[in-house]
Amino acid sequence: MDLSFMQATLLTLLGGLPLTLNLTACSILLGGAGALVLALMRTSGVALLSAPARAYVFVFRGTPLLIQLFMIYYGLGQFRPALQELGLWSFFRDPYWCAVLAMAMNTAAYSSEIIRGGLNSVPPGALEAASACGMRPLMRLRRIVLPLAIRQALPAYGNELVLMAKATSLASTITLMEVTGLAGKMIAQTYRAVEIFACAGIIYLALTFILTRAILVLEWWLSPRRRHAQPARQKTCITGEPA
Numbered sequence: 001m002d003l004s005f006m007q008a009t010l011l012t013l014l015g016g017l018p019l020t021l022n023l024t025a026c027s028i029l030l031g032g033a034g035a036l037v038l039a040l041m042r043t044s045g046v047a048l049l050s051a052p053a054r055a056y057v058f059v060f061r062g063t064p065l066l067i068q069l070f071m072i073y074y075g076l077g078q079f080r081p082a083l084q085e086l087g088l089w090s091f092f093r094d095p096y097w098c099a100v101l102a103m104a105m106n107t108a109a110y111s112s113e114i115i116r117g118g119l120n121s122v123p124p125g126a127l128e129a130a131s132a133c134g135m136r137p138l139m140r141l142r143r144i145v146l147p148l149a150i151r152q153a154l155p156a157y158g159n160e161l162v163l164m165a166k167a168t169s170l171a172s173t174i175t176l177m178e179v180t181g182l183a184g185k186m187i188a189q190t191y192r193a194v195e196i197f198a199c200a201g202i203i204y205l206a207l208t209f210i211l212t213r214a215i216l217v218l219e220w221w222l223s224p225r226r227r228h229a230q231p232a233r234q235k236t237c238i239t240g241e242p243a
Contacts, residue, residue, distance in 0.1 A: 017207075019177065027103035027107055030100065032107075034112070036112075057112060068102045069098070069102040114153045122145050158211075161215065
């Protein structure tokens with residue numbers, strides 16, 4: 001391998017990293033908000049709310065993200081006159097917004113199931129204790145249910161965040177020049193696929209490493225038992241006696 005070429009390639013591909021991070025952040029924020037709404041609809045016990053949420057999750061989990069992306073970017077173009085009348089054409093003709101919308105809707109479907117599992121894992125005793133203390137449903141949701149559910153769902157949700165960061169590479173199929181898009185453009189110019197894809201892989205590996213470390217830190221911060229256990233272990237090691 002030509003190391004000088006790989007170094008130049010790495011610097012070129014890093015130019016697409018801001019767009020990759022932008023797509024990841026926007027899709028995760030919008031998708032996370034949608035996932036919470038869907039999960040609350042699923043767990044509401046009301047058929048009129050749970051049925052649409054169930055159908056949404058089934059459709060978006062049952063079809064590939066690439067097809068959803070093509071349907072939004074290329075498919076909706078067939079309805080251009082109607083979209084222009086509604087004032088939505090400027091949104092749907094932009095590949096960036098189409099990519100954000102497709103990825104946010106996709107991750108909302110997957111994340112809602114993760115959050116639903118977290119909501120269902122909240123101990124009934126905690127809810128009964130909160131009710132006995134006089135907490136209203138909204139306060140119970142904010143102070144008891146959501147913190148416990150997020151803590152339970154965070155490890156699985158971390159996997160979804162990593163998958164979504166890597167899924168941004170699909171945005172290159174609708175002309176966006178993020179890391180994979182730049183890699184494809186360089187390959188078309190140089191025909192040196194191995195070195196260029198190796199450099200793109202290094203960037204995604206570094207991004208995944210940072211994301212997983214950040215999630216571990218967040219897990220540690222949200223777990224008081226683990227935070228308090230660490231000083232206790234240090235004290236035991238120093239004194240030789242249990243803390």
